[in-house]
Amino acid sequence: MFEEKLKQIGARIVYYRKMERMNQQDFASAAGLTRQFLSKVENGDAACSLSTLYHIAEVLNVDMADLVKDEK
Numbered sequence: 001m002f003e004e005k006l007k008q009i010g011a012r013i014v015y016y017r018k019m020e021r022m023n024q025q026d027f028a029s030a031a032g033l034t035r036q037f038l039s040k041v042e043n044g045d046a047a048c049s050l051s052t053l054y055h056i057a058e059v060l061n062v063d064m065a066d067l068v069k070d071e072k
Contacts, residue, residue, distance in 0.1 A: 003044065004044075005068075006041075006044040006045075006046075006047055007043075007044030008044075009041075009044070009053075009067055009068055010041055010042040010043055010044040011042075011044075012066065012067045013041065013042050013056060013060070013067060014042050016060040016061075016062050016066070016067075017042075017060060019060075020060060020061065024038055024039060024042075027059065030059045031052075031055055031056050031059045032055065033052070033056075041056075053067060053068070
């Protein structure tokens with residue numbers, strides 16, 4: 001269940017990043033992350049801290065809730 005949630009969050013980050021027309025490298029730099037770590041987060045292979053998730057949301061111009069909400 002946790003792994004599925006990580007994949008959902010990662011997919012939403014990818015979606016909003018592409019809506020902002022940013023590639024992984026540019027987004028990672030803007031968010032203060034390495035491209036390698038961002039790739040893992042986007043693929044659901046790594047979790048990030050709440051503060052990092054909040055910063056990602058800021059760079060994407062979305063509420064953090066949009067990244068973590070459950071859709072059933």
